Amino acid sequence: MSNTPPPIPPSSGPAESLRDFVARTAERDRGHGLFELETPRFLEVNLNGRMNIKVGSMVAYEGQIKFTREGIMDQGIGNLLKKAVSGEGMRLSYAVGHGQLYLADTGKKIIVLNLKNESLVVNGNDVLAFEPTLPHKITMMKRLVGFAAGGLFNVRFDGSGLLAITSHYEPMTLRVEPGRPVTTDPNATIAWSGNLNPQLKTDVSLKTFFGRGSGESIQMFFEGEGFVVVQPYEEIYFQAQGG
Template sequence: MEKYQIYQFVEKTKQQDKGQGLFELETERILEINLEEQIWAKMGTMVSYRGQIKFEREGILEHGLGKLFKKALTGEGASLMKATGSGKLYVADQGKKISILQLNGESICVNGNDLLAFEPGIQWDIKMMRRIAGLLAGGLFNVRLEGKGMVAFTSHYEPLTLIVEPGNPVYTDPNATVAWSGDLQPEFVTDVSLKSFFGRGSGESVQMKFEGRGFVVVQPYEEVYFGNKES
């Protein structure tokens, strides 16, 4: 029987150099980083590597007191690891689909739980969503990234990008919201009449409202964060 031979499996699934640069989608759910100097990635996402690479947990003062204070205050924030050296690093996060963006001076906000990796030249800052901290168990936070370089983020299944235009706001479930363009400032609105229809967690009547001009990325899945249990 010719099917299912080991060599066939190896040939079909083996790693291939695609020449895409620093960030390369080895599969839709595994990111290959062709490391030459340094990269930041979410803690716990490394699945394999080859070469001379040193891994360090994000230092307490690595990014300054301001970011440390925010992380301590929220009790949240996915920890980062710094990979330094040269080689190939493979990262993945719970089998989620990976998207890569090349920033050329633009800015983007990514849900803190969905940020996978970014180049060290990218400027970033943690933005807390204080207004809903008491409405969604554990609250939510996002990371604003801007500058020049690549950013990789994840989503459960295929992401959908919704265009936001003046006079035509977009409303999203916070638990299904992955990212949005940096010039948008989401508001948080509650509508008790939508309590049974919008969302599944303890903050099910809370929505994010995006107004202005830009885009917002959602996923076909409502992520439950930090003890926010489904009802």
Template sequence: MNRYTLEEFVQNTQQEDKGEGVFELETPRLLEINLTDTIWAKTGAMVSYRGKIKFEREGVFEHGVSKMFKKMLSGEGTSLMKATGDGKLYVADQGKKISILRLAQGESIFVNGNDLLAFEPSVRWDIKLMKKVSGMLAGGLFNVKLEGPGLVAITSHYEPLTLIVQPGDSVYTDPNATVAWSGDLKTEFVTDVSFKTFIGRGSGESIQMKFSGSGFVVVQPFEEVYTANGNQG
């Protein structure tokens, strides 16, 4: 167990400006946002802030009628908050590891709705409803497509692993352990009853996500289980 004097503790844990831009990792699990205008972040992710920052919950029609209906149909959704102003905003999500992605113009990525932490307003986004599979997951599954340019912060339980997908060499993953994947991949759900005693939860059969084409898939060594309202259980 580490023991510090008060002075030593402050020196070892104090915030430092690294000059890395809008998104800056203070620790592997705490994101500093150097706010000068507007940012979107997951509701409830704010840990601390300094400066003049105004917070607003995502309005029902904030992002248009079509996205509102998609959230209603999915039965769940990542609730967003808008932070506007000038200051430093610190966000985190249950101690999960944070990765910062810089999307170039035209680049896109799909992120599990529960693993999206924050993104710049220049990033275009839309909700992607996955094909429903009866009894697949408690609460269902939805993802957010994000298209650059701009910065996106995603989270994972422990260290993420990126798997490369190539034509003729598909990758299969557990939906509950899937964090993100590149925007050009083809996705579908497949089932394998013979594997039901080894993988998959609560469905009586193994439900897997199949990724085909050229790109990558990000997984985590942890299965996130969702309740009926889409929150992590």
């Protein structure tokens, strides 16, 4: 499956004047505070200090803002070792200053969450921005190295603060209940409640049918009580070994 989203078809409506276009697409101050959704795919950060953002997500800014990529030791020795094992990491930069910062990620839909002493685990590729006061750490699933090459890393958030995550198109949340486990494709899994501890498993029949290199032969298995969020799109960053 291609990792490139389908192109957006051109508008079939009548042409509009330049004045109307500028007025329709103009940035608007909605008074929503630190994080404002300008559109479903543009996030405005009303910066007054520092913000953690995904590397490459800045598309524009107004004011006095400087950007610094996260240092290799900024998350501590434990997270450094997890980066080394996975070949991946939480690719962060710090935006510091005062002004309006506009973020986006390949046209993906943006969801702003306000965590209130709660725990959430998010696929590292789907984290767009979060307050520096929100504690986070890189987590890796058990038996990961035996299943995957290239790595699948997640970021666990515990506490209170604003968090912006992304999804290709509209996400869906599935409830996980005792006796009713949920199985998902890792490439379509965005986030899950922090009390769940998903396991990786292989489907032998799928592995045989699709080939050893198919990500669809590897699945995430959730059991207990909580929820898991999936998107209607497979981002190809996780593949089985031996393909």
